[in-house]
Amino acid sequence: MALTALQVKTAKTTDKPIKLSDGGGLFLLVQPNGSKYWRLAYRFAGKQKTLAVGVYPDVSLLNARDRREDARKQLTAGVDPGENKKAQKAAKQGKAANSFEVVAQEWIEKFSTNKAASTIEKTNFILRRDVFPWLGARPIDEIKPSDLLTVLQRIETRGALETAHRAKQYVGQIFRYAVGTQRAERDITQDLKGALPAPNVIHRAAITEPLKFGALIRSIDGFTGTLAVKCAMKLAPLIFVRPGELRQTEWAWVDMDSATICYPASVMKMREDHIVPLSLQALEILREIQPLTRSGKFVFPSIRTSARPMSEAAINAALRRIGYSKEEMTGHGFRAAARTIMDEVLGIRVELIEHQLAHAVKDLNGRAYNRTTHLPERKKMMQQWADYLDKLKAGAEIVPLHGNAA
Known part of the structure; x- marks a missing residue:
């Protein structure tokens, strides 16, 4: 009993230690x-262990x-709470200024x-869950390739091969930083080339055939889930930003008067501000959700709390719900569809499309374009694209327009 x-x-003492469960x-x-x-008594990797919880x-x-529940969560995630506690203690107290976690x-x-x-x-999540519990408290210059391999194989055995490769990549970058700051002699990940099976390369599925893309847009219109997810799905093909950028869109970035969304560098992959011109159709969707x-804070908040954006899985889950498998279409696929159709069907200049995709585009002198470059042309392009999607949705006949620039 508890x-x-x-x-x-009021627990009484005896001449010997006693345990009250x-x-x-x-x-x-x-x-x-x-x-x-x-x-706290627990088992990890087949061994019985005891964790000091407090006095x-x-x-x-x-x-x-509460601490027991925290330990249970760590065990569920495959983390040894005892080793994790040691790593955290070493990092917090700064006893080892060159411990792996401190350097990381x-x-x-x-x-x-x-x-x-x-x-x-x-990056933080993978390191905290998969690396720090075993290597975090150790001096970085004492970690051997075999130690790291054990960590990576532990990740691999749970079926997360891609995560194992990503963890290896992070550790390699940390070791190279340690070499540069004179706390390690070499990057030990170089000894582990070929130690893990090659990850399966999974290309993000996308529908790039116009008629099928039109059918997809009609299916989105018929989606019966939450309004926030539906509006996000309707907006995705019109502005084709990355899924992470779309779900994190804040009202503070939206300017209805100038018909733009200005995404700050903090959420962009290229770490530069990015302006997305809004078509009349995109503005209508924003007014619907407004x-x-x-x-x-967020245009598309989580269903559980408005303090967070919708989940990463929301768009893909909605696509599955309307009948599209992960082999057919993904949230990221709207970008590929726009890139392909705008180029091959509408004949829009590739550099305009690439700039709107927030890819690295340079001028003839090798200088990177800034966020306002070609903005009037991109506004025209985005409206042309939205009008074209309306025709696709209506099932109009599609005629390729080779060589026409926006």
Whole structure:
């Protein structure tokens, strides 16, 4: 049976340590001198282990139970809570200024200004879940290739080969940073070339045939899910930004008067501000969702809380719901569709399309275009594209227009 606060407070001492169980592996260890310690018994990788949870009364019964739940979550994610605690303690106390986790956090902070927020979040998540619990507390110059290989194989065995390769990539960058700051002699990931099977290259599915794309747009119009997801799906083919950028769109970036959305560098893959001209059709969609979400931060908020944007999986899940498999169409596929059809059917200049896709485009002198380059032409192009999509949706006959520029 679970303990009560009174039982914990009045627990009697004996001449030997005694254990009072609260369930789920949590127990109170009462020492002969009256000291009371919370401990958590758990199994990891087939071994029985014990985690120090805290000292009573500094850590109450409720606090101890919260820490038990935190440990359970780590175990579910494949993380050893004991090793994770050691890594966190070493990093926080700064006992090892050259520990892998300390160096990694330095690297993340130093290079975060050149990476999108979503990339930083993904990097942190993989390192915290898959690398730090085993290597975080260790001095970086003492980590051997075999140590890292064990970590990577642990990821691979759970069926996450792509994540294993990504973790190896991050570790390699961290080691190269450590070499540059004179805390490691070499990048040990170079010894692990070929140690992992090559990941399967999965191309993002996209519908690029005009008539089929028109059928897709009609299917989106018939979507019966939430208004936020439906409007996001309707807007996706009209502005063809990346799915992560679309879901994070904030009302503060939308200018209805100038008919633009200005995405800040912080959310862009290329780390540069990006202006998206809005067609009349795109503005109509934004006006449709505006009464529902304008009081919050995000144009397309999460169904659970307006404080967060809709989930990464929302668009793809909606596509599955209207009958398109992951082999047929993805949220990212709207970009490929626009790129292909605008070039091959509408004959729009490729550099305009690439610039609107927020790809790196340079002028004849090798200088990168800024966010306002060709803006009038891009506004015209986006309206032409939206009008063309209306015709596709209506099932009009499509005639290729070779060589016509926007």
